[in-house]
Amino acid sequence: DAGVIQSPRHEVTEMGQEVTLRCKPISGHDYLFWYRQTMMRGLELLIYFNNNVPIDDSGMPEDRFSAKMPNASFSTLKIQPSEPRDSAVYFCASRAGGNQPQHFGDGTRLSIL
């Protein structure tokens, strides 16, 4: 079965540029999550959606970050403008309802120069 698919796997760009990360959740999952992982702060939840609706975005660091889920099979996380401190690995995860576990993608390694 296909897992959570993220693209690109690696992104290197200069500060000030717009960055868009993409995620395709597991089919049938109605929850989608965006996380960020750094050495200093570990794994942090940024935002999550339920049935394509953003439920909790309290982890989004600032207004430069935005996330959308236009349909059940696609979500984006956008950073505009990007800054060097945004460099991290960004993970997308999805899960079915109830007590089902989250399943993670392999992440996007983002480097802002």
Next chain:
Amino acid sequence: DAKTTQPPSMDCAEGRAANLPCNHSTISGNEYVYWYRQIHSQGPQYIIHGLKNNETNEMASLIITEDRKSSTLILPHATLRDTAVYYCIVRGNFGNEKLTFGTGTRLTIIP
């Protein structure tokens, strides 16, 4: 969510059972115990979860004490590919989607 405590690191010989402990003494009645692992540069991988009964799947077994204040993840026949950081996470079932990943246990399988 209840806080969890895990040893920072463990070694296990290849082919032996790896037993990873986790303390969650403040767990409440509706909170599940989840185990994930993360192999370098990959996303966290779900292993197993349970509420109060012991659970087993193709990857591992989860033993939860009767008072639910601690649990043990058992990898029955460890291989080199099981070298990873293992996270024990406690989460309620309703209304709180946040998985709090602590520092975990770095498990090294020794050839």
